[in-house]
Amino acid sequence: MQLLANGIIMGAIISVGAVGLTLVSRILHFFYFGYAGMLVFGAYFTLTFFNFVELPLVVSLLLSIGLLAALAIAIDRLTFKSLRSRGTGPFGMMVVGIGLELLLRSSVRLIWGSDVMRFELPIKRALVFPFDVRITTNQLIIIGASLLLMYLLHLFLDMTKIGKAMRATADNIELAKVKGIDTEKVIMWTWGLAAISAGAAGFFLALDTRLVPIMGWKLLLPLFAAVILGGVGNPYGAVVGGMVIGLSQEISAGFMAPSYKPAVAFVIMTLTLLVKPSGLFGRGG
Amino acid sequence: MSGPAGFLIFFxxxxxxxxxxxxxxxxxxxxxxxxxxxxxxxxxxxxxxxxFMSGSPSPYHLGGFGIPFPFALLIAMVVSGLFALILGIPVIRLREDYLAIVTIGFAEIVRLIIVSERNITKGPYGMGVIKPYKEVISSPMYGLFYLGISLAILAILYLAIARVVGSPWGRVLRTIREDERVALVLGKNVNWFKLQVLVLGSMVFGLGGAVFAHFFNFITPNHFLPMETFLVWVMVMAGGSGNNLGVIIGAVAVRGLWEGMMFLSDVLPQGVQIGAVRLGVIGLLLILVIMLKPEGILGERKTASDIL
Amino acid sequence: MLTVQNLEKSFGGIRAVDGCSFEVEDETITGLIGPNGAGKTTVFNLISGFYQPDGGKILFRENRIDDLPPYRIPHLRLARTFQITRELQKMTVIDNLMVAPLDQMGESLWNSWFRIPSVKNQERKIKEKALDVLDFLEIEDLKDEYAGNLSGGQKKLLEFGRTMMTDPELILLDEPGAGINPTLMKKLNGYIETLRSEESMTFFLIEHDMDLVMQLCDPIIVMSEGKKLAEGSAREIQENEKVLEAYLGG
Structure with missing residues (x-):
C-alpha cells in the first residue's frame, strides 16, 4: 500500500510535467531535452524566492513560472525560431535541445552550486493512514496542487481560444496552418504552458525530495515514457501515461532494486514504441 | 615519465x-x-x-579470467556487438527521434546496472584494471608504450573501416543516409544494413571502452555518463560527418579543449567548478555546430566507392 | 504480366483505392490516367510495397507480391520512379547509378574485407554499365557532378537511368513528364520506345500530359474515385463518355 501511495505521488509529478512536454514535442515537432533544464530552473527559481527572498511559497512558484516562461521564449527566439525558418529537421532541433540541456544544467551549477539544497520548511511528521501508509503534508500538497493544476490546464485547453488553437495545432499542424491559426503565436503560448508544467513539476519534485542540478535529467526519461505512452501531443494521454509510469516505477521497487526504477519507464516506453507508437489513445500509426 | 611529457602522453x-x-x-x-x-x-x-576478462581473479567482482590483452579486446567487442544486436533487432525500424530516446535510455540502463550490481562490478566504488604487458616494459616508459599500442589499434581500425566504407557496402550506407526510400526501391534491405551498422559501430565503441579501461586502469560508472556520448557527437559533427580523418581531428581538438579548460581554473573566480564550465561549453558547441556549420568543418569525400 | 484484383486501400476512413482491377500486358506501354485524387499514386505505392493493401491482390508473373516488403519488389525485376525526383544529393551522378544494381557482391561486409579481387571485378562491370547508361541518356559529362547540383530535367533522366541499372522487366513511372521541357520530353519518349522495342521492357506510367499519353501509351487505363473507369486505346478513351464526364465533372 505504501508503494501505491508513493506511486500516486510520483505519478502526479510526472503527469504535471508530461503535459507541457507532450505539447512541446508535438507543436514544435521534436523531443526537447532542454525541458529537463526547465524543470531544474523552475525548482531553483522557486527555492530562491522562497528561501532567500522569503516570499510565500505560492507567490514564489508563480514568480518562478513567469521567469521560466520568459526564459523559454527567449531561448526559442535565439535558437529554434531561426532553425524553424531554415527548415531544420527534428534531428537538428533535438541536438540543439540537448545542447541547451547541458548549458542550462551547467548554469544551474554555476549559479547555485552543485550541493544538495532543500526548501526551508518546518519539518512535520508524516501522517499515518490506514494500512500504515505514511504520507507527508508536502506530499498531500503535491497531490492536491497537481489535481488543481490539471483541472486549470483542462479549462485552459478546453475553454479559451488559444487553448483550442493549441490543441488543433497539436492534432494536425498542416490543417491548423490552413485554417489560419497563427502557429508562431501558438508556439509562444506552448512555451508559456510548458513553463507552468515544468515549473510546477520541478517544484513538486524538489518539495518531495531535494534540489540537485541533475534532478531534471533524471526525470526526463520517465517524462518521455509518459508522453509516448499517452500519445505524443495528447495532454490527457500524458496525464494517464504519467500516472501509469509513476505507479509502475514505485511498485517495481517492491520486488526489484529501487535503483532500477528508470529501467521500468524505459521498458514501458520501448514496448509502446514497438507495439503502438501512437500511444494508448492514438489513432493508428 | 612525468611532467609535461607525461601529460602529453596521457592526453x-x-x-x-x-x-x-x-x-x-x-x-x-x-x-x-x-x-x-x-x-x-x-x-x-x-x-x-x-x-573482467584480463584481470586476475577477485572475490569482489566478476571475472578475473586472466585472458591475454588482445583477446580481452576482442571479447569486449563481441559482447558490445551482441548488446547492439539484442537492442537493434526490435528497435532498428523506429523513426530516428524515437531511436534517439531509446538508445539514450539503453545507455542509462547499462549504467544503472553497473551501479546496482555491486557483486559483479563493485558498483560506484569502481574496479581496478590491469596494465597489460607491464612486466615487460619498464614503468617510466609504460605510458609511451601504451600510447603506441593505442595508436596501432587506431591505425588498424582506420584502415579496416576505410576499406568497407569505400566499398559498395559503404555506398549503400550513404544511399540510406540520403534517402531511405530510394534505397528500398533499389532493392536494399535497409533495416538489415542499419542493423549491421549498429552492431559494427557498437563493436568499435566496445573496443574504445577496452582501450580506455586498460589505459585508465580504474573504471567507475561515472566514466560512462551521457555526457561522454555527447562529447563524441560533438567530435563527429564538428569534425565532419562521413570523414574519418575529420572525426579523428575532431576528437583531438575537442579532447584538447576539454583538457585545456583545466587551465581555466587559474583564471576563473574561486568556487567555479570546471565540471560545470565543461558541461556548458560542450552544450554550446552542440548548439553552434547545428546553427552555424551543420556539415562539419571538413566535408565528406566526393567519391562513395574508391575500390577501383 | 502485372495483375491487380479488387485492390482496396483506405486512409483515415477515406477510400483512396476502392476495388480496382486491371492488367498490364507484356511489352506494352500502359498509361494510367485519371483526375486528381483518383488513387493513381496510391496504386503505385501498393504495387511497390510501400503500402499494404486492405483488400485484394497484386500478382506479378502469376506470383502474389502484395505481402512483400518494398525492398523485395525490385528483385522481381519490377522497378519504379517517384513523382518528385529523389536523387541522392550528396553523391555523384555515377555513384547514384552504381549503387543501383541488385545483389552486388561488395554489398556484404565480409566480401568487402576479404574478397577484394572479385568485388573489384564486379565493380568494374557495374561502372561500365553505368557509363553505358549515361551514354544512352546523353549525360555522360555529368558523371562526377553531385546529383544535387543537376537541373530538374537532368534529375529526371538520372532517376530513369538508375531504374535501368536494376535490369527491370516492368518499370512504373510516376509522371515522367512533370516539370520537364518539351524537348527533353520528346527525348524521354524516344528512350521509352527504344527500351520497349529493343530490350522488351514493359512500362506502366502515370501521366497528366494528355498529348504524351495519347501518343505513347497503348492501352490506357482510366481511374476515377479509386476504381477503374475504362480501358482501351487512345481513340477509345477519347471517345468514352464516362471518361469525359469524370474529367469535366471531377
Missing amino acids: LTYAVVYAILAIGLNIQWGFTGLVNFGVAGFFAVGAYVSA
Missing part, C-alpha cells in the same frame, strides 16, 4: 580512445545517418567486459 592516449569512439559513431551517423545516443552504454560494456 594523446585519451584522445586516441575518443578517436576510436568517433570512428564508431561516424560509421553509424556520418555514413548511414543512424542516430545512436547510447555511445556511452556500449563504451561501458566494452570497458567492463575487457576488465
Whole structure:
C-alpha cells in the first residue's frame, strides 16, 4: 500500500510535467531535452524566492513560472525560431535541445552550486493512514496542487481560444496552418504552458525530495515514457501515461532494486514504441 | 615519465580512445545517418567486459579470467556487438527521434546496472584494471608504450573501416543516409544494413571502452555518463560527418579543449567548478555546430566507392 | 504480366483505392490516367510495397507480391520512379547509378574485407554499365557532378537511368513528364520506345500530359474515385463518355 501511495505521488509529478512536454514535442515537432533544464530552473527559481527572498511559497512558484516562461521564449527566439525558418529537421532541433540541456544544467551549477539544497520548511511528521501508509503534508500538497493544476490546464485547453488553437495545432499542424491559426503565436503560448508544467513539476519534485542540478535529467526519461505512452501531443494521454509510469516505477521497487526504477519507464516506453507508437489513445500509426 | 611529457602522453592516449569512439559513431551517423545516443552504454560494456576478462581473479567482482590483452579486446567487442544486436533487432525500424530516446535510455540502463550490481562490478566504488604487458616494459616508459599500442589499434581500425566504407557496402550506407526510400526501391534491405551498422559501430565503441579501461586502469560508472556520448557527437559533427580523418581531428581538438579548460581554473573566480564550465561549453558547441556549420568543418569525400 | 484484383486501400476512413482491377500486358506501354485524387499514386505505392493493401491482390508473373516488403519488389525485376525526383544529393551522378544494381557482391561486409579481387571485378562491370547508361541518356559529362547540383530535367533522366541499372522487366513511372521541357520530353519518349522495342521492357506510367499519353501509351487505363473507369486505346478513351464526364465533372 505504501508503494501505491508513493506511486500516486510520483505519478502526479510526472503527469504535471508530461503535459507541457507532450505539447512541446508535438507543436514544435521534436523531443526537447532542454525541458529537463526547465524543470531544474523552475525548482531553483522557486527555492530562491522562497528561501532567500522569503516570499510565500505560492507567490514564489508563480514568480518562478513567469521567469521560466520568459526564459523559454527567449531561448526559442535565439535558437529554434531561426532553425524553424531554415527548415531544420527534428534531428537538428533535438541536438540543439540537448545542447541547451547541458548549458542550462551547467548554469544551474554555476549559479547555485552543485550541493544538495532543500526548501526551508518546518519539518512535520508524516501522517499515518490506514494500512500504515505514511504520507507527508508536502506530499498531500503535491497531490492536491497537481489535481488543481490539471483541472486549470483542462479549462485552459478546453475553454479559451488559444487553448483550442493549441490543441488543433497539436492534432494536425498542416490543417491548423490552413485554417489560419497563427502557429508562431501558438508556439509562444506552448512555451508559456510548458513553463507552468515544468515549473510546477520541478517544484513538486524538489518539495518531495531535494534540489540537485541533475534532478531534471533524471526525470526526463520517465517524462518521455509518459508522453509516448499517452500519445505524443495528447495532454490527457500524458496525464494517464504519467500516472501509469509513476505507479509502475514505485511498485517495481517492491520486488526489484529501487535503483532500477528508470529501467521500468524505459521498458514501458520501448514496448509502446514497438507495439503502438501512437500511444494508448492514438489513432493508428 | 612525468611532467609535461607525461601529460602529453596521457592526453594523446585519451584522445586516441575518443578517436576510436568517433570512428564508431561516424560509421553509424556520418555514413548511414543512424542516430545512436547510447555511445556511452556500449563504451561501458566494452570497458567492463575487457576488465573482467584480463584481470586476475577477485572475490569482489566478476571475472578475473586472466585472458591475454588482445583477446580481452576482442571479447569486449563481441559482447558490445551482441548488446547492439539484442537492442537493434526490435528497435532498428523506429523513426530516428524515437531511436534517439531509446538508445539514450539503453545507455542509462547499462549504467544503472553497473551501479546496482555491486557483486559483479563493485558498483560506484569502481574496479581496478590491469596494465597489460607491464612486466615487460619498464614503468617510466609504460605510458609511451601504451600510447603506441593505442595508436596501432587506431591505425588498424582506420584502415579496416576505410576499406568497407569505400566499398559498395559503404555506398549503400550513404544511399540510406540520403534517402531511405530510394534505397528500398533499389532493392536494399535497409533495416538489415542499419542493423549491421549498429552492431559494427557498437563493436568499435566496445573496443574504445577496452582501450580506455586498460589505459585508465580504474573504471567507475561515472566514466560512462551521457555526457561522454555527447562529447563524441560533438567530435563527429564538428569534425565532419562521413570523414574519418575529420572525426579523428575532431576528437583531438575537442579532447584538447576539454583538457585545456583545466587551465581555466587559474583564471576563473574561486568556487567555479570546471565540471560545470565543461558541461556548458560542450552544450554550446552542440548548439553552434547545428546553427552555424551543420556539415562539419571538413566535408565528406566526393567519391562513395574508391575500390577501383 | 502485372495483375491487380479488387485492390482496396483506405486512409483515415477515406477510400483512396476502392476495388480496382486491371492488367498490364507484356511489352506494352500502359498509361494510367485519371483526375486528381483518383488513387493513381496510391496504386503505385501498393504495387511497390510501400503500402499494404486492405483488400485484394497484386500478382506479378502469376506470383502474389502484395505481402512483400518494398525492398523485395525490385528483385522481381519490377522497378519504379517517384513523382518528385529523389536523387541522392550528396553523391555523384555515377555513384547514384552504381549503387543501383541488385545483389552486388561488395554489398556484404565480409566480401568487402576479404574478397577484394572479385568485388573489384564486379565493380568494374557495374561502372561500365553505368557509363553505358549515361551514354544512352546523353549525360555522360555529368558523371562526377553531385546529383544535387543537376537541373530538374537532368534529375529526371538520372532517376530513369538508375531504374535501368536494376535490369527491370516492368518499370512504373510516376509522371515522367512533370516539370520537364518539351524537348527533353520528346527525348524521354524516344528512350521509352527504344527500351520497349529493343530490350522488351514493359512500362506502366502515370501521366497528366494528355498529348504524351495519347501518343505513347497503348492501352490506357482510366481511374476515377479509386476504381477503374475504362480501358482501351487512345481513340477509345477519347471517345468514352464516362471518361469525359469524370474529367469535366471531377
